[in-house]
Amino acid sequence: MKPPAAPEFHPPPGTGRDAVESGEPGLPGLRTWRVVYGFVLGCFVAYVVLLAWFTRLLSR
Amino acid sequence: MNRLDYLVLFGTLLGIAGYGMWQTRGRRNLSAYLKGAGETRWVTVGLSVMATQASAVTFLSIPGQGYQDGVGFVQNYFGAPLALIIIAVFFLPIYRRLNVYTAYEYLGRRFDGKTRLLGAALFLVQRGLSAGITIYAPAIVLSTMMGWRLDLTIVASGLLVVIYTAAGGSDAVNLTQKYQLAIIFAGMVTAFFILLARLPPGLGFADALVLAGKFHKLKAVDFSLDLDRRYTIWSGVLGGMFLALSYFGTDQTQVQRYLTGSSLRESRLGLMFNGVFKIPMQFSILLLGALLFVFYQFERPPVFFNEAAWQRQAEGSGGGRLRALEAEYAAAHASQRQQLQAWLAARHAGDRAAADAACVAALGAYERGNAARIETQTELHAADPHIQTNDGDYVFITFILDHLPHGVIGLLVTVFFAATLSSKAGELNALGATTTVDLYRHLRRGATDAHYVAASRGFTVFWGLMAIAFALFANLVENLIQAVNILGSIFYGVVLGLFLVAFFCKRVGGTAVFAGALAAQALVIALYFTLGISFLWFNLIGCAACVGFSLALHSALGARDRAGLVPAP
Numbered sequence: 288m289k290p291p292a293a294p295e296f297h298p299p300p301g302t303g304r305d306a307v308e309s310g311e312p313g314l315p316g317l318r319t320w321r322v323v324y325g326f327v328l329g330c331f332v333a334y335v336v337l338l339a340w341f342t343r344l345l346s347r
Numbered sequence: 348m349n350r351l352d353y354l355v356l357f358g359t360l361l362g363i364a365g366y367g368m369w370q371t372r373g374r375r376n377l378s379a380y381l382k383g384a385g386e387t388r389w390v391t392v393g394l395s396v397m398a399t400q401a402s403a404v405t406f407l408s409i410p411g412q413g414y415q416d417g418v419g420f421v422q423n424y425f426g427a428p429l430a431l432i433i434i435a436v437f438f439l440p441i442y443r444r445l446n447v448y449t450a451y452e453y454l455g456r457r458f459d460g461k462t463r464l465l466g467a468a469l470f471l472v473q474r475g476l477s478a479g480i481t482i483y484a485p486a487i488v489l490s491t492m493m494g495w496r497l498d499l500t501i502v503a504s505g506l507l508v509v510i511y512t513a514a515g516g517s518d519a520v521n522l523t524q525k526y527q528l529a530i531i532f533a534g535m536v537t538a539f540f541i542l543l544a545r546l547p548p549g550l551g552f553a554d555a556l557v558l559a560g561k562f563h564k565l566k567a568v569d570f571s572l573d574l575d576r577r578y579t580i581w582s583g584v585l586g587g588m589f590l591a592l593s594y595f596g597t598d599q600t601q602v603q604r605y606l607t608g609s610s611l612r613e614s615r616l617g618l619m620f621n622g623v624f625k626i627p628m629q630f631s632i633l634l635l636g637a638l639l640f641v642f643y644q645f646e647r648p649p650v651f652f653n654e655a656a657w658q659r660q661a662e663g664s665g666g667g668r669l670r671a672l673e674a675e676y677a678a679a680h681a682s683q684r685q686q687l688q689a690w691l692a693a694r695h696a697g698d699r700a701a702a703d704a705a706c707v708a709a710l711g712a713y714e715r716g717n718a719a720r721i722e723t724q725t726e727l728h729a730a731d732p733h734i735q736t737n738d739g740d741y742v743f744i745t746f747i748l749d750h751l752p753h754g755v756i757g758l759l760v761t762v763f764f765a766a767t768l769s770s771k772a773g774e775l776n777a778l779g780a781t782t783t784v785d786l787y788r789h790l791r792r793g794a795t796d797a798h799y800v801a802a803s804r805g806f807t808v809f810w811g812l813m814a815i816a817f818a819l820f821a822n823l824v825e826n827l828i829q830a831v832n833i834l835g836s837i838f839y840g841v842v843l844g845l846f847l848v849a850f851f852c853k854r855v856g857g858t859a860v861f862a863g864a865l866a867a868q869a870l871v872i873a874l875y876f877t878l879g880i881s882f883l884w885f886n887l888i889g890c891a892a893c894v895g896f897s898l899a900l901h902s903a904l905g906a907r908d909r910a911g912l913v914p915a916p
Contacts, residue, residue: 327622331428334626338567345560
């Protein structure tokens with residue numbers, strides 16, 4: 288028998304401010320959070336590719 | 348160091364600390380004291396997160412790592428951007444929605460009191476121990492090189508950070524970290540350009556990179572699947588991601604920094620700022636070390652960079668052998684320098700065959716010199732077992748003292764102390780907050796905010812004094828940065844496992860996760876002493892073991908393992 292499902296958590300009063308504060312990132316060219324995360328991920332991939340190229344070019 | 352250097356050092360450190368205390372005086376409310384006045388913007392959050400992680404060890408030890416082993420250590424940070432995205436998407440909204448002071452408060456709400464206490468205890472043990480290292484590490488190197496008393500260096504830097512952190516709380520930490528980081532960047536950039544300017548005539552930046560590559564210092568990415576290799580892209584991405592998830596997502600030292608953001612947006616952008624800049628920053632510091640290596644191919648370095656230790660033994664009974672080794676090293680270095688000058692001339696003349704021949708001869712001379720260096724290290728260790736054979740932490744400070752002008756020396760020494768203070772302040776702030784919120788508030792319920800603020804100040808002072816005491820009695824463990832990372836890796840995986848079960852295994856309750864975490868921690872400690880694998884893997888093992896044991900125990904316990912409150916997605 289499966290254990291009973293846990294009750295849902297309700298945030299304490301006065302702490303639901305994130306509904307208001309979580310708006311869009313508001314950065315030029317980075318208008319949604321998905322785009323911001325994509326940008327960070329893109330930077331990471333670019334660093335790894337550049338460093339791998341750097342290694343190939345200079346570590347022979 | 349002369350008067351100008353001391354003026355730069357004391358003026359900067361005391362000025363920043365005093366300004367931070369003045370600006371944040373009179374915090375009486377617990378929320379303002381622990382989470383700031385709610386006005387912190389994302390740039391400040393991002394810099395604060397960066398400054399808390401980048402201790403003096405980062406700036407003293409990593410150039411030495413680049414000098415000795417090359418830039419491969421950068422792979423350790425490959426997991427950080429991925430981890431920071433996961434934290435921004437999943438962890439951060441829950442922390443902010445629950446309006447918690449500490450990450451462990453969330454464990455209490457999700458599971459039960461004992462699991463919260465376990466999370467807080469693992470943090471306090473691990474962070475309390477490494478807090479001593481972050482003071483000790485720079486103090487031992489700087490006191491040795493400057494001829495200062497080690498105990499006074501530890502006590503002075505420790506007390507300064509305790510005073511302004513206890514007085515101003517989280518806002519004082521954020522404010523001072525911003526200015527300390529500005530000094531750190533200014534100092535490191537200055538050192539980088541002076542180093543480039545001090546390279547021998549005719550050796551440009553491109554030549555220096557090619558030369559560093561010839562000596563295997565620029566292997567930034569290693570695709571090897573060998574588990575015994577310390578730094579590979581796989582251990583960096585996987586192990587590094589789990590280490591970064593634990594550190595940034597569940598270590599109160601970091602959680603407290605981004606919870607000071609005035610909104611979820613500010614906290615998130617602060618984390619993303621680190622996701623973008625962490626890898627380039629670490630790579631730049633490692634590259635500085637690789638360029639120091641090139642510099643010292645033309646300028647003879649000491650046979651052992653901890654010159655004070657070498658000098659002491661050279662004056663003793665076994666000094667003859669050490670001086671003979673030094674002469675051997677000097678001869679090999681002179682031959683190597685000559686070959687490298689021939690290599691440079693041939694390279695510029697476009698004579699590839701002559702360049703290759705000179706390079707092979709230089710590598711041969713380097714091997715002879717390196718053999719003398721290794722024998723020197725062995726002799727020193729045999730004469731005095733307290734002398735650490737790894738002298739990488741002394742490389743950058745040796746360059747600073749021997750080759751930088753006065754004023755800049757003061758600036759760079761200020762960099763090391765500013766980095767000590769900034770990371771120490773973040774740690775003390777978090778240790779004080781966790782002790783107050785997760786332990787003390789349960790023993791003494793219903794007291795006023797002013798009482799809890801006073802208690803938090805007291806605990807900050809307590810942990811500061813503990814760190815100073817630990818630093819006074821600590822001993823150097825291999826390479827400083829690795830000591831901190833190894834200690835973190837032993838505990839972080841299990842703590843991360845606790846949080847992953849909390850976030851993603853919503854039916855698992857406190858009893859299963861508590862027992863599962865204890866079993867996983869015991870397993871990691873046992874494996875650490877029996878396996879010789881890269882320490883980064885312990886993050887993955889600890890985390891997987893905690894999640895696996897928790898799920899297995901939950902299945903075994905059934906309804907007796909009752910889940911607590913589960914936050915809405």
